[in-house]
Amino acid sequence: MAKKKMTIDEQVAYLMQGAEYGDDQVKKAMAAELKERLLQAEKEKRPLKVYCGYDPTAPDLHLGHTVTMRKLRQFQELGHEVTFVIGDFTSLIGDPSDKDKLRPRLSPEQVAQNGQTYAEQSFKVLDPEKTIIRHNSEWLSKLTFKDLIHLSSNFTVGQFLTRDNFAKRFQNNEAIYLHEFYYALMQGYDAFTLDADVQIGGSDQLFNIVTASRKLMTALGKKPNISIIMSILPGTDGEIRMSKSLGNHIVITGDPKDMYGKLMSIPDKAMGIFSRLVTRWTPDEIKSFEEKISSGSLHPKEAKMKLAREIVTIYHGQKAAEKAEAEFVRVFQEQGQPEEMNEYKLKKGQSVLDMLQESGLTESRSQARRLIQQNAVRLDDQILEDPHAKFPGKGVLQVGKRRFIKVI
RNA sequence: GGGCGGUUACCGAAGUGGACAAACGGGGCUGACUGUAAAUCAGCUGGCAUACGCCUACGGAGGUUCAAAUCCUUCACCGCCCA
Incomplete structure (x- = not known):
């Protein structure tokens, strides 16, 4: 893709594509700041340092995870320096705001494993040659309690309570853990350490990035990074955010x-x-x-x-x-048949019900009964109506629209 | 330390002794229709069973009762409030 020729304004439009701050003023301000930073970098003949952090909690990435990667990729195309931060430190601590109560705290091995998978899968989107991978334990694990106090002292509780998520929970008398506050600080410290010009994140990171990171960088004597907050990708239902636990996700490595x-x-x-x-x-x-x-x-x-x-x-x-x-x-x-189908060898004396169950087309005999009742079971386009009848014989068995098996 | 509240199916959430395999919404599945696995409409959504019906299930264990998701005891986890 020949994007080298883009004007600055085009670049800004490209890079702000899909960004959403819930407030047009902020968006405009960020766009302006981005433009300025791009101009400055051009003058200094250096690339912008761009990064995004990922907590390696799920080993399988879905499309929702790729939104920020796509954005990183766009920066790469324009010649900027991209760092993929694996949040091995942050994810060891666990984030209760995820509401994923069942999720066990990850072991270091799991984190390492997932982090690896994450990075590999992300290269479907990112350019591996141009991607720097860092782990945030590298610098975060070295902070002392004293450092932490020093960092925290730049913020008031009131500032944290402006965050939507916190404000809502506070109002509803729900739990807000102290270490959730540190999350934002850690993220800010990532940005500080990396000397980031731009930080990318999902809209759940709005506060962490726009407020905490920027403020922290300023407090530590750096120019605040520009925040690019990406909209949330909905799942297959088109409404709710894509997430594995909601079952509306599309994995990127599947069939x-x-x-x-x-x-x-x-x-x-x-x-x-x-x-x-x-x-x-x-x-x-x-x-x-x-x-x-x-x-x-x-x-x-x-x-x-x-x-x-x-x-x-x-x-x-x-x-x-x-x-x-x-x-x-x-x-x-065209309501035809797929090119490839699994085969199933019919056994002697099998009823329709037996066959459906044993071939693995249905999860239970009860489910098979229901499907038969709903006229969803067809052998060579003939609807099979009686679950207890002997299975007629060879042919292509179809259950619903998507499940096919060749009976031999 | 004290007080109070919560834990329900894939997710969210009703239900406070019988009519509860458990309302409702989302998701998923099936059918009709179509423009697609869209939209819309209808049905289904624990397991076993050729009807009858049986079994398992409302955080775990025990108990009261003819009968418990619902009452009691206890354990676990979670939360809030007051110190």
């Missing part, structure tokens, strides 16, 4: 066909935000994409296919994306 299908299942109205946050498209391309949809010159189905193809291509390559698309068209639009 390309599945990824394509899941992308096709997002509501039409979510296409815009997906295009803005998780594609490689430029602001102009995105703008024209959205305009074509709203004007009706691009059919929503076509639009979504284009989107799905783009995203699958990023993670699995063009060939796999084309294949996934062809399969989708064949199976769902």
Whole structure:
């Protein structure tokens, strides 16, 4: 992508694409500051130092995780220096604000393992050659209690209570742990240590980045970093943020066909935000994409296919994306059969129910009964109605729209 | 240290002795329709069982009762308030 030629204003637009501060004033201010910093860097002939921290809690990344990586990638394209910070120190402490009560505190081994996976998977988006990986335990574990007190003394409780999350919980008499306050400090200290020009994060990091990091850097005698706060990517339901525990996520290493299908299942109205946050498209391309949809010159189905193809291509390559698309068209639009199916060897005297269960097409016999009742079970397009009848014989068995098996 | 409250299915959240396999919302699944696994509408969403029905399940263990998610005891975890 030839982005070297962008003007400063174009660069700012590109880099602010998808950023959301919940306040237009702040956004404008940040954009202005970014512009100034870009100009300054140009004059000094140096790249901007950009970073984003990741707590390596989940070993499998989904699209939601890639939003900030995409942003880092854009900085790389423009020649800036990107640091991928693995929050091995922060995640050892655990963050109760996640509400993930069940999540056990991670062991150092797990953190190391997850961090590794994170970095590897992130290279689907980032340029590995140009990415510096750091662990924040490197500097955070060296801080003494005295240091911590010194850092904390730059903040008042009142300042922390302006944070939405805290304010709400305080008002509702819910728990706010003391160490949650330190989270913001640690993050600020990351930025300070890295001498960051720009820090990227999700909107849940708004306070940590915009308020805490910037203030801390100022207090420690540095120029505050510019905060780029990315919008939250919704899940397949198009409403709620993408998250594994909500089950609306799309993993980036899974089966390309599945990824394509899941992308096709997002509501039409979510296409815009997906295009803005998780594609490689430029602001102009995105703008024209959205305009074509709203004007009706691009059919929503076509639009979504284009989107799905783009995203699958990023993670699995063009060939796999084309294949996934062809399969989708064949199976769902033409109601045909997939190219490859698992086979199941029919056993003597098996009933329909037995067969469904033993072939693994259903999770339980009760579920199989329900599906039969709902006319969801077909053998070569013939609906099987009686769960107890002997299984008719060879053919292609289809359960619902997506599950196929070849009976031999 | 004292007082009070919470723990319900994939998630959120009702339910305070029987009609509770547990309201409702989200998610998931299925069908119809279609423009797609979109939207919309309808149904399903613990397990076993060819009907009857049985078993397991409301944080754990025990108890009261003909009957417990609901009452009691106790344990665990979580929270709030007052010190």
